[in-house]
Amino acid sequence: MASPKVAVVGAGLIGLSTALCITETCPSCSVTVLSDQFSPNTMSDVAAGMLIPHTYPDTPIHRQKQWFKETFTYLFAISNSAEASEAGIHLVSGWQVFKSPPKEELPFWSDIVLGFRPMSKAELQRFPQHRFGQAFTTLKCDCPPYLLWLEKRLKATGTQMYTRKVEDLWELRREYDIVVNCAGLGAQQLVGDKELFPVRGQVLKVHAPWVKLFIRDGDGLTYIYPGVHRVTLGGTREKGSWSLSPDAGTTRDIFDRCCSLEPSLQGAQDIEVKVGLRPSMQCVRVQREVLSQGGVKLPVVHNYGHGAGGFSVHRGTANEAAHLVGECISVLQGSSSRAKL
Amino acid sequence: MRVAVIGAGVIGLSSALCIHEQFHSLLPSLQLEIYADHFTPHTTSDGAAGLWQPYLSDHGNLQETLWNKETFDYLLGQLHSPAAKEMGLFLISGYNLFTEPVPDPSWKNIVLGFRNLTPKELELFPGYSYGWFNTALMLEGRSYLPWLTNRLTQRGVKFFHKKVESFQEVSGDGVDVVLNCSGMRAGNLQPDPELQPGRGQIIKVLAPWVKHFIITHNLKSGIYNSPYIIPGSEFTVLGGIYQHGNWSEENSAKDHKSIWDSCCRLLPALQKAKIVGEWSGLRPARPSVRLERERIRLGNLQGEVIHNYGHGGFGITIHWGCAMAAARLFGSVLQDKRQLSTPPGPRL
Numbered sequence: 308m309a310s311p312k313v314a315v316v317g318a319g320l321i322g323l324s325t326a327l328c329i330t331e332t333c334p335s336c337s338v339t340v341l342s343d344q345f346s347p348n349t350m351s352d353v354a355a356g357m358l359i360p361h362t363y364p365d366t367p368i369h370r371q372k373q374w375f376k377e378t379f380t381y382l383f384a385i386s387n388s389a390e391a392s393e394a395g396i397h398l399v400s401g402w403q404v405f406k407s408p409p410k411e412e413l414p415f416w417s418d419i420v421l422g423f424r425p426m427s428k429a430e431l432q433r434f435p436q437h438r439f440g441q442a443f444t445t446l447k448c449d450c451p452p453y454l455l456w457l458e459k460r461l462k463a464t465g466t467q468m469y470t471r472k473v474e475d476l477w478e479l480r481r482e483y484d485i486v487v488n489c490a491g492l493g494a495q496q497l498v499g500d501k502e503l504f505p506v507r508g509q510v511l512k513v514h515a516p517w518v519k520l521f522i523r524d525g526d527g528l529t530y531i532y533p534g535v536h537r538v539t540l541g542g543t544r545e546k547g548s549w550s551l552s553p554d555a556g557t558t559r560d561i562f563d564r565c566c567s568l569e570p571s572l573q574g575a576q577d578i579e580v581k582v583g584l585r586p587s588m589q590c591v592r593v594q595r596e597v598l599s600q601g602g603v604k605l606p607v608v609h610n611y612g613h614g615a616g617g618f619s620v621h622r623g624t625a626n627e628a629a630h631l632v633g634e635c636i637s638v639l640q641g642s643s644s645r646a647k648l
Numbered sequence: 649m650r651v652a653v654i655g656a657g658v659i660g661l662s663s664a665l666c667i668h669e670q671f672h673s674l675l676p677s678l679q680l681e682i683y684a685d686h687f688t689p690h691t692t693s694d695g696a697a698g699l700w701q702p703y704l705s706d707h708g709n710l711q712e713t714l715w716n717k718e719t720f721d722y723l724l725g726q727l728h729s730p731a732a733k734e735m736g737l738f739l740i741s742g743y744n745l746f747t748e749p750v751p752d753p754s755w756k757n758i759v760l761g762f763r764n765l766t767p768k769e770l771e772l773f774p775g776y777s778y779g780w781f782n783t784a785l786m787l788e789g790r791s792y793l794p795w796l797t798n799r800l801t802q803r804g805v806k807f808f809h810k811k812v813e814s815f816q817e818v819s820g821d822g823v824d825v826v827l828n829c830s831g832m833r834a835g836n837l838q839p840d841p842e843l844q845p846g847r848g849q850i851i852k853v854l855a856p857w858v859k860h861f862i863i864t865h866n867l868k869s870g871i872y873n874s875p876y877i878i879p880g881s882e883f884t885v886l887g888g889i890y891q892h893g894n895w896s897e898e899n900s901a902k903d904h905k906s907i908w909d910s911c912c913r914l915l916p917a918l919q920k921a922k923i924v925g926e927w928s929g930l931r932p933a934r935p936s937v938r939l940e941r942e943r944i945r946l947g948n949l950q951g952e953v954i955h956n957y958g959h960g961g962f963g964i965t966i967h968w969g970c971a972m973a974a975a976r977l978f979g980s981v982l983q984d985k986r987q988l989s990t991p992p993g994p995r996l
Contacts, residue, residue, distance in 0.1 A: 391917035
């Protein structure tokens with residue numbers, strides 16, 4: 308197989324980063340990205356893009372840690388390069404505060420982020436309702452810039468990108484040798500995965516350029532994440548809600564909760580409300596599968612279900628998916644050489 | 649009782665406010681007048697980035713360390729007030745970088761979360777092998793000076809646009825206390841060979857992805873003669889010039905190149921940053937701050953001058969501690985004149 312043809316379904320964070328990894332690990336592949344939406348209209352564009360991992364209940368911790376470490380290392384290098392501003396990647400320091408003691412004193416990612424330590428008493432005094440806290444420095448990927456930067460890198464490798472709604476993976480069998488499923492929430496319909504469910508998140512993106520530190524409540528519901536141009540205020544975690552319409556009462560509630568952590572936000576301007584649906588599962592599905600229909604085989608690599616933690620693990624899962632694509636190619640090359648005998 | 653304040657930078661305005669806050673109810677006749685040839689946005693304080701950070705060493709000057717602490721604590725207390733945004737006050741974290749280990753600074757317990765840098769953090773800054781991380785405050789002159797001006801105007805303080813050539817000029821006619829907050833030009837009012845310009849130049853750029861201050865130190869070339877990057881609320885300040893004895897307020901092309909090249913080496917992404925301005929100013933440098941009373945002949949009468957100048961590159965850092973000290977000196981002047989039976993209680 309001279310030039311395996313790989314179709315990547317999905318052009319959000321996972322689709323684009325997986326496509327890029329495939330071009331890196333398999334330069335002879337011809338990669339095409341197919342999606343009904345591209346940045347700035349993907350679900351990923353709504354997210355703040357903070358590298359603070361979400362813990363998947365059914366994925367082994369060492370695997371999550373490896374994914375996070377690879378992602379952090381990759382983005383750290385970009386943040387330190389001349390490309391940082393174009394890619395929208397930047398370091399940000401801040402605090403995670405808890406009203407009641409956190410489940411773990413040292414989360415699995417504490418030695419990967421920079422300078423992780425408990426907050427001092429003087430720092431905690433800024434948060435009279437909270438009694439514990441962690442201070443650290445991490446990375447933030449602003450979207451759309453990061454997704455647009457990934458698209459630019461892909462185009463430079465000759466990767467084609469088409470707006471196309473894929474209804475069924477089998478429709479790709481004729482034109483492609485391998486299909487990579489990065490359809491996020493779309494996988495529910497595309498491959499009939501009943502384990503996948505949305506967790507609705509509403510956020511406000513505001514103009515408050517004096518906010519230089521992130522503040523996050525350990526309950527994951529209230530957060531202030533300063534981006535390049537806007538500060539993301541959040542949020543909600545509504546399990547099972549498919550609604551993409553902003554809710555005015557929720558907006559008010561998010562704003563109030565964030566102002567109680569950072570009163571100067573009262574002066575925030577230009578409030579934009581956005582809604583995203585986190586494609587959630589008990590574990591991230593990074594897996595190889597061979598679909599079979601009437602004697603015809605279709606190798607598929609799945610990479611979806613990143614829920615609330617997509618940005619934190621994207622490069623790690625993309626690497627793993629690219630590796631699985633490599634395995635598919637070996638199998639195909641093995642069987643095609645057997646066919647030649 | 650009329651008090652003339654000379655200078656409308658951060659020192660003049662804050663001293664005036666502090667005195668008015670503490671004494672106006674005790675002294676109904678108190679009238680404050682501020683004289684200056686430059687007002688915001690054209691003062692030295694307006695050009696400063698506004699980062700609260702003292703020099704590395706206090707040279708044993710514990711008084712100044714205490715004034716720095718009083719200022720930080722005061723500002724920290726204002727952070728959650730509705731005025732914070734209008735004041736140009738906000739929290740900021742960042743890095744101080746060195747090429748060799750150095751002793752901890754006098755202010756390590758004043759700022760928040762002071763610690764040494766980890767090896768991984770130092771990877772961000774090739775060429776630097778040691779450093780600190782801490783969270784401090786920004787107080788942007790461009791916002792703070794107008795805020796102070798508004799507070800003073802509300803209190804009935806009057807402003808006069810005038811280049812004052814002598815203490816006598818503003819005194820007489822009921823003015824028997826002069827507050828000398830003339831900064832760099834104090835030498836014009838009374839010769840002071842210890843006061844010298846510490847010329848600085850800065851480049852203003854748009855680099856909104858930079859969220860930390862980064863201050864490098866070269867122990868051989870001295871304070872602020874090594875690149876620094878300080879992100880503000882509207883633009884980021886690039887600097888790294890300190891020329892002792894240079895009175896020029898013209899931007900120098902050589903200094904521009906030095907700042908630009910060294911800052912871009914420190915943060916490569918700055919190469920893409922858009923330059924939106926440039927400025928030169930003179931830090932009013934002195935071995936120590938001059939904050940003291942002096943009896944002066946004002947015409948036929950004896951008057952008092954309270955000097956409050958020579959804050960070098962740490963005026964914003966130390967301003968409120970000095971303002972309160974100036975107010976205490978004013979209280980002692982009033983006591984001497986028997987205007988007050990007892991001085992007001994200590995206030996932080």
